Amino acid sequence: MLAAMAEPPPPPPKLPPLAAVRVFEAAARHQNFTRAGEELGMTQAAVSYQIRLLEDRVGAALFLRQPRQVVLTPLGQRLAGPLSRALHDIGSVFRAVCEENRTALTISALQTMAITWLSPRLAQFQIENPQVAVRVRTSQHLVDFATEAVDLALRYGPGGWPGVAAEKLFACHYAPLCTPELRERLHLREPADLLRAPLLSPEESSWRVWFADLGLDAPRQGGLAMSLEMQAMNVQAAMRGHGVAMAVPELFAYDIAAGRLVFAVEHAIRDRWSYWLVYPPARQREHKIRRFRDWILAEARAAELALPVMAGSKGLIHPSS
Amino acid sequence: MLAAMAEPPPPPPKLPPLAAVRVFEAAARHQNFTRAGEELGMTQAAVSYQIRLLEDRVGAALFLRQPRQVVLTPLGQRLAGPLSRALHDIGSVFRAVCEENRTALTISALQTMAITWLSPRLAQFQIENPQVAVRVRTSQHLVDFATEAVDLALRYGPGGWPGVAAEKLFACHYAPLCTPELRERLHLREPADLLRAPLLSPEESSWRVWFADLGLDAPRQGGLAMSLEMQAMNVQAAMRGHGVAMAVPELFAYDIAAGRLVFAVEHAIRDRWSYWLVYPPARQREHKIRRFRDWILAEARAAELALPVMAGSKGLIHPSS
DNA sequence: GGCAAGCATAAGGCACCCTTATGGCAGGCG
DNA sequence: CGCCTGCCATAAGGGTGCCTTATGCTTGCC
Numbered sequence: 001m002l003a004a005m006a007e008p009p010p011p012p013p014k015l016p017p018l019a020a021v022r023v024f025e026a027a028a029r030h031q032n033f034t035r036a037g038e039e040l041g042m043t044q045a046a047v048s049y050q051i052r053l054l055e056d057r058v059g060a061a062l063f064l065r066q067p068r069q070v071v072l073t074p075l076g077q078r079l080a081g082p083l084s085r086a087l088h089d090i091g092s093v094f095r096a097v098c099e100e101n102r103t104a105l106t107i108s109a110l111q112t113m114a115i116t117w118l119s120p121r122l123a124q125f126q127i128e129n130p131q132v133a134v135r136v137r138t139s140q141h142l143v144d145f146a147t148e149a150v151d152l153a154l155r156y157g158p159g160g161w162p163g164v165a166a167e168k169l170f171a172c173h174y175a176p177l178c179t180p181e182l183r184e185r186l187h188l189r190e191p192a193d194l195l196r197a198p199l200l201s202p203e204e205s206s207w208r209v210w211f212a213d214l215g216l217d218a219p220r221q222g223g224l225a226m227s228l229e230m231q232a233m234n235v236q237a238a239m240r241g242h243g244v245a246m247a248v249p250e251l252f253a254y255d256i257a258a259g260r261l262v263f264a265v266e267h268a269i270r271d272r273w274s275y276w277l278v279y280p281p282a283r284q285r286e287h288k289i290r291r292f293r294d295w296i297l298a299e300a301r302a303a304e305l306a307l308p309v310m311a312g313s314k315g316l317i318h319p320s321s
Numbered sequence: 322m323l324a325a326m327a328e329p330p331p332p333p334p335k336l337p338p339l340a341a342v343r344v345f346e347a348a349a350r351h352q353n354f355t356r357a358g359e360e361l362g363m364t365q366a367a368v369s370y371q372i373r374l375l376e377d378r379v380g381a382a383l384f385l386r387q388p389r390q391v392v393l394t395p396l397g398q399r400l401a402g403p404l405s406r407a408l409h410d411i412g413s414v415f416r417a418v419c420e421e422n423r424t425a426l427t428i429s430a431l432q433t434m435a436i437t438w439l440s441p442r443l444a445q446f447q448i449e450n451p452q453v454a455v456r457v458r459t460s461q462h463l464v465d466f467a468t469e470a471v472d473l474a475l476r477y478g479p480g481g482w483p484g485v486a487a488e489k490l491f492a493c494h495y496a497p498l499c500t501p502e503l504r505e506r507l508h509l510r511e512p513a514d515l516l517r518a519p520l521l522s523p524e525e526s527s528w529r530v531w532f533a534d535l536g537l538d539a540p541r542q543g544g545l546a547m548s549l550e551m552q553a554m555n556v557q558a559a560m561r562g563h564g565v566a567m568a569v570p571e572l573f574a575y576d577i578a579a580g581r582l583v584f585a586v587e588h589a590i591r592d593r594w595s596y597w598l599v600y601p602p603a604r605q606r607e608h609k610i611r612r613f614r615d616w617i618l619a620e621a622r623a624a625e626l627a628l629p630v631m632a633g634s635k636g637l638i639h640p641s642s
Numbered sequence: 643g644g645c646a647a648g649c650a651t652a653a654g655g656c657a658c659c660c661t662t663a664t665g666g667c668a669g670g671c672g
Numbered sequence: 673c674g675c676c677t678g679c680c681a682t683a684a685g686g687g688t689g690c691c692t693t694a695t696g697c698t699t700g701c702c
Contacts, residue, residue, distance in 0.1 A: 019690085042690090042691065046691050049690070053690095068699060
């Protein structure tokens with residue numbers, strides 16, 4: 001209050017003390033200080049104090065103290081209606097926003113992840129949790145919870161981020177994928193068979209690593225790291241029978257399970273980077289966070305289990321430093 | 322807060338902390354905590370504190386802290402509009418009520434006083450003070466400022482009331498009044514002439530006292546005290562030439578000044594009771610109170626001066642116990 | 643006449659909130 | 673590239689506003 005006292009005539013704040021307003025509204029509604037105090041969880045004396053405060057501010061009585069009751073003065077009546085309305089509005093919008101916050105869930109995910117993995121599964125989550133309104137926001141860069149209005153994020157990376165809770169969704173592998181028709185037509189049975197197959201983006205480094213892991217020379221050497229978007233496009237092409245795509249099978253578990261995609265040959269290499277569920281640790285206990293967390297972790301497990309075991313493959317993509 | 326802590330789950334109050342709401346509204350308007358603090362006369366740290374408080378209550382961020390600025394989250398935007406509106410409404414109705422309180426003036430007066438003395442003069446006050454809205458409320462009993470919504474009152478009595486500021490408007494006298502025509506027609510010159518004149522309510526004690534004061538016997542002895550209403554009726558009758566009324570000439574100074582009434586003979590007795598301006602001493606300094614006070618005291622002086630000097634008459638009505 | 647209901651008032655204490663002070667971060671600028 | 677500035681977060685500390693308890697007063701009711 002020191003600043004307010006700097007000027008001799010403290011410019012009267014346009015707004016009355018709002019705590020007193022709240023008390024007045026309750027008192028006006030009950031026409032009874034004691035009852036108002038009960039509603040507000042305070043004593044009758046406190047109500048009396050606040051009402052007096054407000055009356056001093058207005059400069060006139062708002063209640064007439066009659067023997068067994070208090071009644072509003074004309075001035076008090078003038079105040080009570082609009083104030084009650086305004087406080088009701090404030091309460092309403094607050095409840096609405098709290099409710100929205102409680103139910104709306106904004107998820108940030110990489111475009112590819114959102115399209116290929118998340119959205120096909122999200123429908124089921126919506127069915128199981130109709131009260132939660134899920135919004136997916138795609139972005140390319142890592143999200144900062146302090147700067148972006150996002151509840152949780154699906155990240156792709158090595159893990160170990162500071163300041164966030166991160167739970168691994170699934171480890172990533174790289175394996176050649178194609179349609180079952182293509183595999184049959186080309187008689188793909190063992191890794192070396194791929195050397196004569198139409199590879200999609202054969203210059204990508206993942207192909208080289210994959211072949212090298214088997215002691216084979218890649219048909220075309222290249223050093224380009226494959227972007228996730230390119231990977232998704234390649235898989236789309238592969239799914240139309242245009243060739244074999246080197247991709248993360250976990251991302252396409254649905255297509256594999258549905259028979260639209262198969263492993264061209266049974267060999268996968270490990271990616272040190274994984275997909276993670278990431279969220280602010282402070283919000284761990286929130287219902288909606290927990291709910292989504294449990295669901296997506298279960299989905300990730302299911303997706304992993306739906307794939308042939310790829311254990312034993314070495315981590316050759318994104319080697320640690 | 323002790324009462325709120327009684328129950329393990331303190332039933333979440335429907336309303337958010339209103340002080341925080343006010344701060345939030347300013348911060349949202351400025352999109353700048355420092356500026357909002359200046360507007361509210363507090364420091365940036367305090368703003369930050371209050372915003373955090375509100376965010377904790379909602380359970381979500383309302384502002385995104387970006388390097389050089391803060392911006393509202395979608396949730397914050399949802400809040401800002403309605404809250405700003407509500408606070409504006411509160412401020413509006415408050416200013417309106419303060420203004421009304423500052424300008425509206427409710428005067429309590431006895432019916433007779435209001436009709437015969439106050440209202441003819443009030444028009445002039447309204448002309449001189451157009452910004453003040455005067456309301457006259459008539460009542461028969463003495464007003465209690467704590468119980469009735471009245472700014473000031475005109476009382477008739479002995480004075481010396483506890484707890485109120487009382488200023489004497491004018492002392493009261495009793496004198497016989499009639500039309501000048503009646504006085505001429507009956508050749509009323511000295512008090513004894515009234516013994517043959519048509520007296521209105523001759524049984525009233527004031528007549529007896531008046532005659533006794535002159536050493537005369539009243540034509541009809543009676544002990545009834547005259548009600549003010551009866552007095553006014555008698556004066557009305559007198560003004561129509563129906564007789565001579567024993568009344569308080571101060572109340573009819575206008576009619577006397579206008580020549581509609583004259584003293585039937587030049588003799589008055591004194592009433593110990595007077596008319597007083599009464600108001601709560603706490604409100605002495607209020608502009609509208611002071612304004613009306615000054616005006617009505619001046620009017621009372623003028624009304625007294627307009628009458629023939631009635632000094633020297635003894636106080637025989639309402640003798641002190 | 644005692645009792646209950648209801649509000650005002652005084653005294654006292656604590657919690658809240660504000661201030662001061664400091665640090666971090668990013669952008670602008672020389 | 674380093675300094676400065678604008679802006680916010682955070683910690684520590686203190687003052688006071690507000691609430692509670694206790695008491696008194698008035699009135700209406702049995």
